[in-house]
Amino acid sequence: MDSIVLLLEGIVNALSWSVLTATLIGVLIGLLVGVLPGLGPAAGVAIMLPVAVGFGGVEAIAGLGGIYYGAMFGGAVTSILLGIPGESASVMTVLDGYAMAKQGKAGEALGISVFSSFVGGIFGLLVMALLALAIARVAIEFGPTEMTAVMVLAFSLVSVLGGRNIIKGFTALFLGIWIGMIGMDPISGPPRYTLGSMDLLDGVDFTIIAVGIFGLAEIFFNLSEKTESTRAAASYSLRSLLPRVSHMIRCKGAVVLGSIMGFLVGVLPGVGATAATMLAYAAAKKVSRTPEEFGKGAMQGVAAPEAANNSAAYVSMVPMFTLGIPGSATTAIMLGGLLMLGLQPGPLLFTNNPDFVWTVFGSFWVGNVMLLFLTLLMIPLLASVVFVSTALLYPVVIGMILFGVFSINYSMSDVLLALGAGVLGYLMLKLEYSAVPLVLGVVLGPMLENNVRRTLILSEGGLGVFFERPISLAFFLLAASVVLFPLISKCWKRKSNGT
Amino acid sequence: MKIETLDRVFAVFLFLLGLSIAYFAPSYGYMSDGNPGAGFFPLWVGLAIAGLSMVNFVRSVVGKEKLTQEIALPSLIKPVALTGALVAFVFLAEPLGMMLACAALVFAIGWIIRPRWDRVFTAKIVATAVLFPVAGELAFGVYLGVPLPKGLLGI
Numbered sequence: 001m002d003s004i005v006l007l008l009e010g011i012v013n014a015l016s017w018s019v020l021t022a023t024l025i026g027v028l029i030g031l032l033v034g035v036l037p038g039l040g041p042a043a044g045v046a047i048m049l050p051v052a053v054g055f056g057g058v059e060a061i062a063g064l065g066g067i068y069y070g071a072m073f074g075g076a077v078t079s080i081l082l083g084i085p086g087e088s089a090s091v092m093t094v095l096d097g098y099a100m101a102k103q104g105k106a107g108e109a110l111g112i113s114v115f116s117s118f119v120g121g122i123f124g125l126l127v128m129a130l131l132a133l134a135i136a137r138v139a140i141e142f143g144p145t146e147m148t149a150v151m152v153l154a155f156s157l158v159s160v161l162g163g164r165n166i167i168k169g170f171t172a173l174f175l176g177i178w179i180g181m182i183g184m185d186p187i188s189g190p191p192r193y194t195l196g197s198m199d200l201l202d203g204v205d206f207t208i209i210a211v212g213i214f215g216l217a218e219i220f221f222n223l224s225e226k227t228e229s230t231r232a233a234a235s236y237s238l239r240s241l242l243p244r245v246s247h248m249i250r251c252k253g254a255v256v257l258g259s260i261m262g263f264l265v266g267v268l269p270g271v272g273a274t275a276a277t278m279l280a281y282a283a284a285k286k287v288s289r290t291p292e293e294f295g296k297g298a299m300q301g302v303a304a305p306e307a308a309n310n311s312a313a314y315v316s317m318v319p320m321f322t323l324g325i326p327g328s329a330t331t332a333i334m335l336g337g338l339l340m341l342g343l344q345p346g347p348l349l350f351t352n353n354p355d356f357v358w359t360v361f362g363s364f365w366v367g368n369v370m371l372l373f374l375t376l377l378m379i380p381l382l383a384s385v386v387f388v389s390t391a392l393l394y395p396v397v398i399g400m401i402l403f404g405v406f407s408i409n410y411s412m413s414d415v416l417l418a419l420g421a422g423v424l425g426y427l428m429l430k431l432e433y434s435a436v437p438l439v440l441g442v443v444l445g446p447m448l449e450n451n452v453r454r455t456l457i458l459s460e461g462g463l464g465v466f467f468e469r470p471i472s473l474a475f476f477l478l479a480a481s482v483v484l485f486p487l488i489s490k491c492w493k494r495k496s497n498g499t
Numbered sequence: 500m501k502i503e504t505l506d507r508v509f510a511v512f513l514f515l516l517g518l519s520i521a522y523f524a525p526s527y528g529y530m531s532d533g534n535p536g537a538g539f540f541p542l543w544v545g546l547a548i549a550g551l552s553m554v555n556f557v558r559s560v561v562g563k564e565k566l567t568q569e570i571a572l573p574s575l576i577k578p579v580a581l582t583g584a585l586v587a588f589v590f591l592a593e594p595l596g597m598m599l600a601c602a603a604l605v606f607a608i609g610w611i612i613r614p615r616w617d618r619v620f621t622a623k624i625v626a627t628a629v630l631f632p633v634a635g636e637l638a639f640g641v642y643l644g645v646p647l648p649k650g651l652l653g654i
Contacts, residue, residue, distance in 0.1 A: 036638075165564065171513065171551040178520055178544050185537035190527050192537060193520070223577040223612065391613035392623055395605040396631055402588065402601065403635045407645040412589045419585050426578065430568045431506050449540045461533040 006354065007129045010362030019062050019359065022055060023367045026063035027374070030070020033087070035078055036404050040087040040207060041071035041313075042330045049333060053340045058356055062363035064337055068330050069121060069313045069364065072273065073371045076113040076306055081106055082397050084215030088206050089273040089309040091439055092281040094214050096294060096301030103297050107379055108247055112299050113306045114375045115248045116255045120307030121368040123259035124266070124314030129361050132318050132350075142268055144454040145465055149475030150268065151448040154275060156479035157282035158437045168433045176441020177448070179204055186446070187453055199413040206274075206442050208414050211401055212421025213428075213435045219394055220426040247299055254284045254300035258307030266312025267319070273312035274443050278436070280308030286482075314364060321345055321357065502570045503559055510556035517549030580611045596650025597640075598632040605631060 014023070026048075033044035044067045052060040075090030080097035093113060100109035142150075158169045182193045183203025194200040261280035266273055284304035285294045294301045319325040320335050324345035338345050343353060350357055405418045428435055459465040467473050521542050528536030558564045584607040592600040605628040613620065639645040 165555075167551055167554050167558070171548065171555060174517075174544050174547045174551065175513070178541065178548065181541055181544070185527065188528065188537045190537050192527055192541060193523070220578040220581065223581060224574040389613075389620075391609050391620070392627055394612060395608040395624075395627060398585070398608060399601050399605065399631050399635060402585075402604075403597075403639045403645075403647075406597075406647070407639055407643065410646055412592060412648075415585070415589050419582065419589075423582065427505075427509060430502065430566075430570060431509055432566055432568070445544075453535045453539070457534045 003130045006358045007361060007365075010358030010360070011365050012362070013355070013359040014058075014062065014362035014366045018055075018059050019363050020366065022052075022059035022063040023066050023363045024370060026052075026066020027070035027073075027367050027371050030067040030072075031074035031077075031371070031374070033067060034071035034074020034076075034090070035086050036400060040330075041068045042333060044068075044071060045330050045333045045337075049337055049340075053337055056341065058359045058363065060337055060341060061334065061360045062367070064334050065317070065360065065364055066367045068334070069310060069367065070371060072121075072306075072309045072313050073114065073117050073375055075309075076117065076302075077110065077375075080109045080113060080302070082215070082393075083218040084397065084401065085210050088210055088443070089277050089312075090305075091210050091214065091274065092277045092305035092436070093302055095281070095436070096296070096298050098218070099295065099297035100299070100302065105297070108244060108299070109302050110379045111244070111376070112247055112251055112302045114372060114379070116251065116258065116303040116306040117310040118368060118372045119255050120259045120262055120310035121314060121371075122365075123307070124263060124311035125361065125364055125368065127263050127311075128314050128318050128364075129358075132322050141471070144451040144458070145469050146471045146475070147268070148448060148451040148455055148466065149472040149479070150265075151444050151451065153475045153479040153482070154279055154440065154444055155448070156482040157279065157286075158440065165432060168431075169437045172428065172433045172435065173437035173441045176438035176443075177445030178441075179209065179438075180442045180445035181449065186450060197413075199409070199411055202409070203446075204417060204442075205408050205414070206439070207408060208405055208418045209421045209442050210439055211405060212418040213425035213439065215397070215401055216418060216422025217425025217429055217435070219398065220422060221429050222390070251299050251303035253287075254303040255307045257284055257287065258304035259311045261304070262308035262311025262313075263315045265308075266315040272443075273309040273316065276308045276312035277305035278440055278443070280304045310368075321349060500570055500572075502566045502568055503564075505570055506559045506564065506566060507556055510552045510559060513552035514549050514556065517545045517547070517552060520545030520548065577611055581608065584608060584611065592648045592650075594651055596652060596654050597647040598636050598654055599650060599652070600648075601632040601635060602628040 013019070029044060029048060030041065033041060045064050048064065048067060052063045054060075055063065071087055072089060075086035076093050076097065078084045078086040079090040079093040080101050083094055083098035083101075085091040085094055097109045097113065100106065155173060158166070158173050178193075180203070182200055184191050184201055191201055258277075258280040261283055262273070262276045265276035265279055281294075281301060281304055284300050285291045288294065288298070288300060290298070317331055317334070320331040320338075322345070324335065335345060343349060343356065401418065402415055405414050406412065408414055425435055427433075428438070455465060456462075465472075466476065522545070524538040524542035524545060527538035527541065529538045529542060530536055555564070584604060587607075588600050588604045591603070595603070606624065609616075609620075609624040609627075616624065636647060640647045
């Protein structure tokens with residue numbers, strides 16, 4: 001109850017002109033950063049850090065936070081309209097959001113994503129404000145053993161996400177894990193599979209793979225399929241560009257599930273919003289009465305990951321505020337901002353600087369509401385982009401990809417890498433290898449390897465530790481049931497039909 | 500080429516890739532004093548890729564894998580041309596500069612997708628080729644401070 005009163009006071013304080021202005025600038029920059037492929041929230045926060053810190057105090061963190069969660073709203077725009085993930089946490093939104101846009105439902109998809117992002121954000125903010133310290137204590141119990149089990153559970157979801165052919169799904173997963181290993185080994189140091197290239201020493205940026213696999217591959221596929229006539233035939237009316245309340249009500253289950261998944265996964269240090277969206281999508285597909293519609297324009301396929309990424313964005317700040325442990329690259333930079341302002345993150349921050357903390361939380365609420373109205377107002381304009389001729393649209397889209405990818409490491413080699421990923425993605429589309437397990441492997445593979453090796457180092461090579469710790473055992477059993485249950489169910493049905 | 504043939508070729512390629520990943524893995528250090536080294540994970544991942552690709556190959560050969568897509572050669576012309584244009588862009592960006600190379604790319608992609616231009620489309624593509632690179636330079640080069648290639652003409 002005290003926390004609610006403090007939060008309400010924080011919201012009132014956040015409505016001052018200076019904080020309101022900082023929040024508005026932050027969310028606008030975040031929206032732009034999210035829309036541009038290749039530029040993620042970490043880059044946006046890093047670029048604005050020196051400017052933001054100059055404003056000092058609450059305004060600095062309110063602005064930087066605005067960039068972070070604003071990017072989550074913005075990333076969905078290009079995912080839905082162009083099939084290119086604006087940033088890594090929007091990858092899953094491409095699957096159904098872009099399919100809806102191709103069916104002439106771009107406005108509905110954008111509306112669902114805005115609504116889900118808003119609700120997920122409110123949920124994440126509530127959890128952050130009310131349970132921050134308690135959550136931090138639980139999160140810190142997750143050591144490398146438990147994190148390994150969480151990653152294995154995530155990989156077991158390939159049985160849900162891997163498409164029609166599970167063997168091809170797991171092939172793509174392991175291929176993605178290998179791609180994530182390219183570069184210097186983070187534990188012992190030798191460069192792996194870099195072919196002597198200095199450009200590959202830092203590894204392959206996930207954004208490059210995602211933009212190539214989803215963005216360029218889709219463009220190659222559309223060019224080879226003569227889909228221009230299909231796009232032109234989509235109906236053009238103002239009504240079709242606007243979201244509908246009935247759709248938002250229909251997606252309420254997926255929104256709640258996504259928000260919860262975003263909180264559960266996002267709070268774990270080092271996991272991030274991207275993993276949360278993948279798990280949320282898989283969970284929504286698993287519990288859906290019509291899982292076959294996922295990947296073909298199911299609204300729940302947009303709602304769940306969008307709710308998850310916004311919930312995770314706020315909740316991932318909990319370890320940063322309460323323990324001084326950044327949960328992601330973006331919160332690591334924000335932590336730097338806190339230190340530059342002379343503030344020490346940790347439990348004492350709430351005691352020594354309560355006005356600062358609760359006003360910052362209040363600014364996050366205000367920013368979330370700002371984004372809701374800003375993006376809803378822009379939806380008809382944004383959605384009309386899908387009706388532009390591909391001969392004009394694709395040069396602009398590809399140009400944005402080139403500028404965005406080059407801006408990651410200032411290297412044309414990354415553009416060639418993205419092109420290679422595009423060719424691979426095109427082949428995978430044609431040969432029905434699902435791209436989702438591949439990106440799952442690229443994102444989570446390095447985390448899995450790190451945690452497995454750290455666990456084996458701590459246990460001196462003993463594998464039993466994975467099953468001796470109760471949290472880890474529970475996740476392994478859950479992973480086994482996710483994979484085995486559909487197989488057993490299938491065998492049982494065949495046996496029943498045969499008798 | 501039939502789609503089933505391409506599926507088998509891709510499976511063989513992944514099989515060989517998996518074997519080579521596993522082959523080079525021990526050179527990074529498999530185990531050291533009972534602790535997994537840098538080559539531990541790649542070895543098993545490589546073997547998994549090889550094994551699963553073998554299964555995919557066999558499934559394709561015995562006819563258990565039914566693919567719905569086609570791969571007619573004429574349908575590949577535009578994707579291949581686009582790939583060529585992008586490769587050319589990579590090599591021209593340094594000498595020409597990002598803006599000029601991007602403008603040339605806009606024209607090239609517009610022509611690949613729509614080889615015949617009427618006056619209206621020509622005006623639109625020219626406007627796009629001029630405005631978009633300028634917008635990119637302003638957003639990335641000026642506002643975000645990205646050191647975009649300037650080329651021999653300095654633009």
